[in-house]
Amino acid sequence: MGTEQREFILYPAIDIRDGKAVRLYKGDYAAMTVYHEDPAAVAAQWQEQGAAFIHVVDLDGAKDGKRKNRSVIEAVVQAVHVPVQVGGGIRTMETVESYFELGVERCILGTAAVQEPEFVKAALRRYGERIVIGLDAKDGMVAVNGWLETADVKAIDLGKELAAHGATRVVFTDIARDGTLTGPNTPAIVQMAKETGLQVIASGGVKSIDDLVELSTYADQGVAGAIIGKALYTGAIQLSEAIRSVMRA
Template sequence: MKIFPAIDIKDKKCVRLVKGDFNSKTEYEMSPVEQAGNYKDHGFKNLHIVDLDGALTGETTNLDIIQDIVSKFDLKIEVGGGIRNFESIKKYIDIGVEKVILGSAAIKNKSFLKEACEKFPNKIALGLDAKDGFLSVSGWRENSNQLTLDYLKQVNGYGISRLIYTDINRDGMKQSPNFEETLKVAVKSNCPVIISGGVSSMDDIKKAKTLKNIEGVIVGKAIYDGDIKLEELVKEDA
């Protein structure tokens, strides 16, 4: 199973939000590049990056920082945050990002998702952020009124290479992921699923390893707060 340590970038800093709320963020002293180096030094192979500035503006605001990380460290990197057009996707792929995560733009416009999968085969990941079974969009500020499983059914054949499922109610709360809902998504999904939101202990990681069609787990706040030690976590990164 793949472990994706997380880096969320806002105003050039590493931050963590609680339930996606920009007003309840924690800033960390280490820069995004230093943090990526720390993960690499510990032996991690994968990295999950969210450009929170991009999520707000729809621009590739932190492209330079992400390019710096890609060029300095041999990591397989997935990037998300406000990616709304083919030009932005191409910018990330051109600098060496392994997967580009589409979220709100793909949920609002399924044809954009389909065309992106066709233009950039095996490079597009779909981020599904759900609250009480319904998808949220626009940095989690809007409910799309679409049921997660209904939407997945409609786009399942598009050629998505990876699906990242986040339960917003759990994100940043360290209350364990919503395994029940994630499993429902994984059973329906044509592509492997990454668990995101709420990972709080090594027990969560071990439980995730027992589930079918789960490719990996994203771990964020529990690392920054010291609840999960990188030395232990890296042993699970296959």
């Protein structure tokens, strides 16, 4: 298993707040930049540049646990023919089913993994690989409720537990790096993959194509992809060029 070639996917991120495409700095809702009024148009742009998957986060949902941006997410799904994964405020089976009915391919469960473990285990039993676990960490500890609180559980320990209940894939975010363009926390990302056996999608801090190429060298150890946010919106990374570079690596 350790020597087989694994796929490494780049996920352009669309973070939605009040119906607009935005970015936060280190998860701070007060440090928000609006990048586009129409998230569906952004999704179409990323698809045109070669995206194989779109990553969407409902920031209002993450903070309040409500599906305020459901119609916006539906518009994103309809604007592209590549699969879409959605996270942010998914805390009930009804919400999971609702997103799947819209045509969403994967649902990412974050806060619920800590606060509603039985629901998460039931979702894994019912939907398998379509359920992705969102592990957001501050100093190695899991953060919840839109990163506003830290739970008393280590991210790696929670990853191991959920893997035992059928989880196969995790989005792992180092909050201290998110939106900072300071580079990903590669050692922590690789450690998460090695110790849990999960396919890890890296999130937070990606600033350059070199960061993505470096992460892709760990694909055979379980680092299965990377989410690119602010670096795309600032122009620091051109998605089509990044995809070509990772495929060549």
